Amino acid sequence: MTTRNVDVFYGEKQAIKDVSIDVTMDNVTAFIGPSGCGKSTFLRCLNRMNDTIPIARVTGDITLEGEDIYAPKMDVVQLRARVGMVFQKPNPFPKSIYDNIAYGPRIHGLASSKDELDNIVETSLQRAGLWGEVQDRLQDSGTALSGGQQQRLCIARAIAVDPEVILMDEPCSALDPIATAKIEELIHELRGKYAIVIVTHNMQQAARVSQRTAFFHLGTLVEYGVTSDIFTNPTEEKTRDYITGRYG
Amino acid sequence: MTGSILFMLIIVLGGIAWFFGRVKASRFSADNKKRGAVHSLPNYHGWYVALWAIGPALLFLMIWNMASPALITDAALTSPAAEQLPRDPFARGAILAEARSIASGQQVQAFNPLSQSMVEPYRTAISYYRTLGMVAALLLVFACGAFGWLRLKPELRARTKIERVTMLLLLFASLIATITTIGIFVSLIFESARFFSMVSPIDFLFGTEWNPKAVAGPRGETGFGAIPLFWGTVFIGAIIAMIVAIPLGLMSAIYLTQYAPPNFRAWMKPILEVLAGVPTVVYGYFAALTVAPALRDFAVSIGISGASSESALAAGVVMGIMIIPFVSSMADDSIAAVPSAMRDGSLAMGATKSETIKKVLIPAALPGVVGGVLLAVSRAIGETMIVVMAAGLAANMTANPFSSVTTVTTQIVKLLTGDQEFDSPKTLAAFALGLVLFIVTLLLNLIALRVVKKYREAYE
Numbered sequence: 026m027t028t029r030n031v032d033v034f035y036g037e038k039q040a041i042k043d044v045s046i047d048v049t050m051d052n053v054t055a056f057i058g059p060s061g062c063g064k065s066t067f068l069r070c071l072n073r074m075n076d077t078i079p080i081a082r083v084t085g086d087i088t089l090e091g092e093d094i095y096a097p098k099m100d101v102v103q104l105r106a107r108v109g110m111v112f113q114k115p116n117p118f119p120k121s122i123y124d125n126i127a128y129g130p131r132i133h134g135l136a137s138s139k140d141e142l143d144n145i146v147e148t149s150l151q152r153a154g155l156w157g158e159v160q161d162r163l164q165d166s167g168t169a170l171s172g173g174q175q176q177r178l179c180i181a182r183a184i185a186v187d188p189e190v191i192l193m194d195e196p197c198s199a200l201d202p203i204a205t206a207k208i209e210e211l212i213h214e215l216r217g218k219y220a221i222v223i224v225t226h227n228m229q230q231a232a233r234v235s236q237r238t239a240f241f242h243l244g245t246l247v248e249y250g251v252t253s254d255i256f257t258n259p260t261e262e263k264t265r266d267y268i269t270g271r272y273g
Numbered sequence: 274m275t276g277s278i279l280f281m282l283i284i285v286l287g288g289i290a291w292f293f294g295r296v297k298a299s300r301f302s303a304d305n306k307k308r309g310a311v312h313s314l315p316n317y318h319g320w321y322v323a324l325w326a327i328g329p330a331l332l333f334l335m336i337w338n339m340a341s342p343a344l345i346t347d348a349a350l351t352s353p354a355a356e357q358l359p360r361d362p363f364a365r366g367a368i369l370a371e372a373r374s375i376a377s378g379q380q381v382q383a384f385n386p387l388s389q390s391m392v393e394p395y396r397t398a399i400s401y402y403r404t405l406g407m408v409a410a411l412l413l414v415f416a417c418g419a420f421g422w423l424r425l426k427p428e429l430r431a432r433t434k435i436e437r438v439t440m441l442l443l444l445f446a447s448l449i450a451t452i453t454t455i456g457i458f459v460s461l462i463f464e465s466a467r468f469f470s471m472v473s474p475i476d477f478l479f480g481t482e483w484n485p486k487a488v489a490g491p492r493g494e495t496g497f498g499a500i501p502l503f504w505g506t507v508f509i510g511a512i513i514a515m516i517v518a519i520p521l522g523l524m525s526a527i528y529l530t531q532y533a534p535p536n537f538r539a540w541m542k543p544i545l546e547v548l549a550g551v552p553t554v555v556y557g558y559f560a561a562l563t564v565a566p567a568l569r570d571f572a573v574s575i576g577i578s579g580a581s582s583e584s585a586l587a588a589g590v591v592m593g594i595m596i597i598p599f600v601s602s603m604a605d606d607s608i609a610a611v612p613s614a615m616r617d618g619s620l621a622m623g624a625t626k627s628e629t630i631k632k633v634l635i636p637a638a639l640p641g642v643v644g645g646v647l648l649a650v651s652r653a654i655g656e657t658m659i660v661v662m663a664a665g666l667a668a669n670m671t672a673n674p675f676s677s678v679t680t681v682t683t684q685i686v687k688l689l690t691g692d693q694e695f696d697s698p699k700t701l702a703a704f705a706l707g708l709v710l711f712i713v714t715l716l717l718n719l720i721a722l723r724v725v726k727k728y729r730e731a732y733e
Contacts, residue, residue: 072621074617074620077617077620079535101623102624104623105620105622105623109621109622110621112617112621116612116614116615116617116618118615118618118619118632118633118636119636119637129622129623132622132624132628179618182618183621186622
């Protein structure tokens, strides 16, 4: 997935200025930066979730396997099936665990029979590392799970439609350290199967889970490179200041 | 001096008491500069004295006004003119009442010469007791005001005391509404009990013939079978009105919350809410004069038998329209209360807007919507004007929406309007019907509030 010269405006205010990033399939890419730097806004451009905000306007090129995702002929429904998203706060639907996972496959018509659907649900939950914990209570409400389980349920829900890219918007910020560790472990396991983009406030987390890191500041992309370089030997002074905790 | 002037005078005296209290408190506040030496601000001391001056006096006047009529009558009866009064309590009461209203200036001429003779003793007694009450009230103002004023000292916790009085005042205000409701309920129960001592509750609740008579018929039938009324009420209020109101209300709520551009919503929503403020009598004649004849003509033209110019359908449809704002605003609130994370989650899965609404928003908002619908039903079945004007009076048990049916509220109106004697079963039946209606709407409201509350907790 590539982006070139992307600008985002909220009404008159420019939230993102001229950002160009390539997201590759075999890497986990982390977006870091201080609050309000535009990293979440930029993430939401990648599956056009900014469309739901009437005053938001996006310019520049964002392509997924060569297709312009903002082209008029691009169906946003198809796009979001290919680019899944996990949110900051776990947001399972008030339905059973099974129905939560089956939601995407059902709307996209991915399963032609009950067995096939059962199969998708099982593999998705297994990939999300949740199967062992919930296999006996698939009909219980998804909202009855613990916070960490809910977030893994949301990841499983995103996986169920077999996307190419998964966007994670601070997926651990509402979770305790143990649940966070499980999500990070899960991200490791999913790497290579999906391109993963994760927005995080937690620099250690970015260092732990990602191979590429992009540092945003005031709507601009300050630096983008291999994670170990960014954390040990950043080229920009701003990045160094942020990473060493001098500000932000 | 009349009662209202006395009342004003007491208030003015209270104001003066406030002033004196304040002055005294300001003086000792000025003497005690140390922080905390004077517990309350001078203002509170002023209020403290004012309440002492006004409170006991007003309380006394209230009690005096309730007690004095009996004292006045007793005093009037000790006069020599009272010797000639008849012994019969009924005639005696009538004469006394007449004399009293002449004496207090509400009536000019007496019908009964005996009353005329009682006017003078009454007049003396009234003026005597009135003066007595006034003097006592004014004395109370001065005595209690002075007492309060004397109690003022720097460490008096006037502020805390005023706070407590404020609390009591607010408590009293809130109790009035509650006590009135309880009072209404109790009076309904008593009158209904009288009715059920004449007509068996079984006949009333399960009888199918409604044709109320003051006297029982030859086979002991009374015509108080209320089933046709209950059916008519449910048919119009809970079936036809809801068939109209639920889909329209829900869909308009969905459009307004999810699709409407903000400026359209900004003027559409108030218009919808104005609909809730239209007096029901206006809906009533709209139903009776416009909708009902149109529906009858339509029914006749497609050959439906039993079409009448007063129909369940006309009343139900118009009532449904009246109810739309209730359903729509409750649905609107509960859809808006669904966390936007839920909506975003669904959209991010690639669901379209309408799929998101159908599969996520509506199910999540359902309890709130159900609560709104129950409230709407309870309002619809208690609604009177529309059904009185458009539904008719014939107690038919029919599922034909074009024929005339009658409802509980219509029959209550019919039973209680005009000249009625208040102890015949025919009139008392109205109370029994009212009781049933009251209980049903109360239950519906309780269930609805519980459902809505439970749902709110789930997301907070």
